[in-house]
Amino acid sequence: MVTPDSPARKGRRPGRLGPLPWIAPAVLLILAVVLWPVYEMVRTSFLRVSTSGFVRGSAGLDKYRKLFGEADLGHVLLATVAWTAAVVALTMLLSLGLAQLFNQRFPGRRYARWALIAPWAASVLMTSIGFRWMLDRTAGVLNTALTDLGLVDGPRDWLGDPSTAWPWMVFVAVFVSLPFTTYTLLAGLQTVPGEVYEAARVDGASPWQAYRRITLPLLRPAFLVGLVINLINVFNSFPVIWGMTQGGPSSDTATSTVFMYQLKDTDIGESAAMSVVNFALVVLMVLAFLKVSRWNQEES
Template sequence: MRSERIEVKQLVGKLSKFGNSPVLWLGPMLLMIFAIVLWPVFEMVKTSMMKISSSGREKGFNGFDNYAELLENPNLVATLIRTVFWVIVVVTITVLISLVLAQLLNAKFPGRKIVRWALIVPWASSVIMTATSFRWMLDGYYGIINRVLLDLGLIDENVDWLGSAQTSFPWLIVVAVFVSIPFTTFVLLAGLQTIPQDIYEAARVDGAGWGKTYFQITLPNLLTALFVGTVINLINVFNSFPIIWVMTAGGPGYDTDTTTTLMYKLAFRSQEVGQSAALSVFNFIIILVFVALYLRASGFTKKQED
């Protein structure tokens, strides 16, 4: 009887130790990461090296031929240049406008809470809904943009804004900035609110003007929030699919495509699944670079080194 009690106590002790084991608590998370992240990445890389039929069947190993065919794609170079331009312009304009808005929203004025609520609406709304609204407003025959510009005398006739890359791509940039501003503004606003007010009071006592205060106090203390907001915007804008696809579908032709929409066209229009997977691998590598920048900005890397 006594030996049985000892065995039960030993079993309870082992179960208690197992219950405190990190593996037990990290297991579900690691399983989820494997199922949602690692396995799809493995399938993506594998597909990029397989020969895939138009029906989606694997026809054997294809090595790096898909990558070679992708590099020979006549639309690739122009799409890469357009993607770089798209990301840089949208993120730059977004950050500059958000810096001004964050400074404004950080000041005290009547109705500040209402303005903050109103600013978050474009970000909280569906991107597809926003893009669809702009598409109808830019309609060449019935769009309200043409109606307003005609009434103001700024144009003499209706313009098909989405009919050519020269007019449609700038409007895509406008919409991307419009939906990106709220998030970036609130990230910068959070950064501004972490700056101690004592520093500003000391600067005023020393006779520092607005410009000196902003560039020597505000901006240096805002760098971390600015970097985090910029990197997250880089990821979001680079991956942006709904805005371009809903408004122009990358057209006319391939004139407003980025790598994300080109990847979709290769898979579902040209039936070049292997090339699409090869472009996906390229996009994934770029995203990993952005993620590494984000982790560094958020202090994760530094904490791990310490």
């Protein structure tokens, strides 16, 4: 007879835990670096906090009312949507072409693949500051070159004018996003069996038909992974904009993430409220995208 305290029963207890001992460290890490900061972020948005960090009591919903009353908030949200859409669309389109190129055999392909890693290996903030120096009005190499070539009458303040600052920031954001997305799509392309293309050629399919009916459907999982990760990264992008314009002048080149950082100088509680809004927008955006794209459904 096996009693509750018998050795046989004690020996079976660890097995009942299943995979818990193995995943427990990962769960604890998620709790420590994700869920706890989210909790603190939400809690802070309901507090009155001085700029020196001292809590002055509860603020209720006052910080959210103050946030939604900000004159720049509407412009910042529209700019964030336009920024995210432009960077993600250009990144996915260019990465798809580069992945197709690197999937072909040509002289120097290995070195071209290595070169593509450079923007990804370098610090995004360092890259942004480098472009800011290049675009500097007085000492930037771009103004110097264009002036010497007679293409401009005089030095231009590329980052001081939102109409020229936004295109340059989009360019830099695409530049640093291309490596990861290209390699994600390249990995997807390399999983497509070559026999499938041979069978398509035998059946008389043109290259465009094979690409549309074979490559794109089989590339869909990798494409969706790259798209979702880019949506999250670009929406939350901070180093590119802060390194180039710091969201200025005023908040004319700020996205919601940069705007949140700007608010901390005057009201930490309001900045936390903007963080909560950003977090909610990211979650809703990803859930809506996965719903529309039918992430969990196979192609019919």
